[in-house]
Amino acid sequence: MTATIADTIYQTLSQQIITGDLIAGEKLRQDHIARAFETSHVPVREALLRLEAHGLAISEPRKGMRVTALDPAEVREVIEMRVALETLALQHSVQNMTPAALKAADQARMACDEADNMPQWEARNRIFHRAILTPCRLPRLLHTIDDLHIASARHLFAHWRPKWVQRIDTDHAAIIQALKSKDVSAATSILVRHIRRAS
Template sequence: MNATIADTIYEDLSQQIITGGLGAGEKLRQDHIARAFETSHVPVREALLRLEAHGLAHSEPRRGMRVTALDPAEVREVIEMRVALEPLALQHSVQNMSPAVLKLADDARIACDEAQTMPQWEARNRAFHRAILTPCGLPRLLHAIDDLHIASARHLFAHWRPKWMQRVDTDHAAIVQALKRKDAAVATAILTRHIRRAS
């Protein structure tokens, strides 16, 4: 039961940090969070440790846990790491692209295009990337990519939220088409361009 509560707390707090609802330097008070979720401190501590592991919070001696600051220098590093790791995962995914997996990816692509708000779009965009990369079957690689997506999303919200508008993502559509043909070279080339364009 505690694991489920910890998951809920982590998801709620991470989304608030990513979207800017909780600002850099803001204190994450265990007692306040425990009251808000009507739970004990145990799942709260677990959720806070997960936030720290994902780079969204950091512990300060005698000051408790606080939201980490956005580092502009981190953006370049995150993009370069995504460019290295996501095409690698996609290369391994191509051979495991069953009709069911392709339908899941296409459904995720359509849902992303239909997003009405930036938070909705960001969650669905991550779901699309997960859908095309998960078939690689490399859990450590996928875990590293998930962390990069969290860092990337935070910077997107900080810089692009006022300019965001609903649009059809032609790169997503082209990637799905290449995957249907099992054309790894084209799919990875489009994905690389897509990640760089997002920066």
């Protein structure tokens, strides 16, 4: 599927918000964004509405659209939702995991370990989680999990970026081993520990 200009604007702005390049409270001016992307206001409005739907921006009366603040209560909620929904998806994934899907997940794990910086690592980390969960074949569940990853990524950048160092993720490796053994209990318990550790 070809990306639209609204997709491009959304992806660019969401990444800037997630990484902290656009800070909480910063105004998202339609005219400035339209000029930057050399487009009309229509795709800009669409992109801003998507940012709002994902909790990255908020529309305020007479003030326009602004970047939302990080809310500690929301972070805790996101972690709990990820624990519940990702373990549900993983339980179904284990049953449907093909050798090709397992190989793709392992390649995603290795790519994550080889990341040179935090933005690269965070993007690859999302790809790894998506790879182990996609075989569940539950598209609505996966879509909700994708949204939760966007929310938790912003928290990760805010709290872990100053401390980030390149490392081997032993949890990712342990999840892959559990998937190879089709050990649902081990895979889900490691995943729960892994998600909670990020908080």
